[in-house]
Amino acid sequence: MSGWLDGLLVVSLLVTAVAVLLSRDLFRAVVMFMAFGLLMALAWVRLQAQDIALAEVAIGAGLTGVLLLDAVSHFRRARPQHRSRGTE
């Protein structure tokens, strides 16, 4: 069963990494990156590196997410035509 867990983890890490790179919407890329941070932490857990997992959760999923979200909203206010709400 652990093999399944590791395989799924590897696949989802690759998927999120590619998604972060390919996303045209910056906000989506940031949220994807936060998801990537959490999955990375789980990967560290599976590699028996609990201390790195703790740091990854705090920095990758927590603080970097906050900083990037802040940066994106500044950027979006500076260039309003890049707003994701493209329904009109």
Added chain:
Amino acid sequence: MTLLMDTVAVVLLLLLVVGLLRIWLGPEPADRMLASQLFASTGVALLLVLAESQAQPALRDVALVLALLAVLSTVAFVTRVMQVARADSRGERRDV
């Protein structure tokens, strides 16, 4: 018991991966934040289950930190969006 816990972990990870789709699709930014909330709660459960099945008590601390810090990103998102909405309602930004 360990087998059951590992199975539970696989199921939770699978649900988490399905949640990725909502981050990708989510038409509104709020939908994407919601999916990241799903990531936080499922991640906490996953870490607690792994702490038992791998017998690593330190993972409970990781789960605690995740539960505490996941809100921060939501708060950051909300404060920024609310500022933009408030600026909108004051009529500062009519450049759409």
Added chain:
Amino acid sequence: MSDSLIMLLQALLLVIGCLFFLVGTLGLFRLPDTLTRIHALTKADNLGLGFVVLGLLPSVPGPATAAKILLIWLIALAASATAAHLVARTVRATDASRDREERA
């Protein structure tokens, strides 16, 4: 005898927890708009986490650890209730400002 009974109970609680997580994820996809998705996600996921925590309780080493994982559940509960309120308020505010834009 009672050991296997407890294990059965544990397995049952863990499976119920997984089912609630499944409901939460399903809600994210079946429901039509953001606010109803917040409903489903907040309620189902917290309950799922609660059942998983209950299922893990018998196998933790001591009462302090049991208290700790219950504490983690309480924190997750408070965090997600607050986050749900905040996201809902954001949705309301952006809806309102979009209405204003359309009227303008």
Added chain:
Amino acid sequence: MNGPVPGKVSVLQCFASAVVRTVVLLVLWWALTEGDADAVAFGLWVVPLIVVLWWRLFPPEGRGPRVLATLAFGGYFLCGSVAAGLDVARRLLSPRLPISPGYLTYTTSLPAGSPRWLLANTLSLLPGTLSVTLRGPQLELHCLDTTAPVSAAVGHVEMRIARMFPR
């Protein structure tokens, strides 16, 4: 606005509040360190510091919540959140998706401060309601099913919270 009213809090209440806060923090420390004996000495240093900080940030406001009513509310809340989860599951799993979402504004009679926030936050986890905005006594809710008697249920929760906080 929600600071303490001067002259209202007696010395006895201050003492009781200090004891309760210290005990709560000690239990918290015990749980966080998983009962580790090496960490106890450190905790005995940290806990008084945090009590002082807590005191300066949130001075005691008269009597705290009633113990029995709080326990009763905790039990009610747990049952309610299980009911909420089952309710959501039932609606999602039925093929017709029986929801009729909508807003509802409720005017609460609870005093400002923690009782109102407790009401707003717990309602998000109870069946069919989600708090959206809280402006003064006006609580705007989003309901999953507007055909259900939501107002009565909210009134019930409100009454239970009012019982926790002595006037």
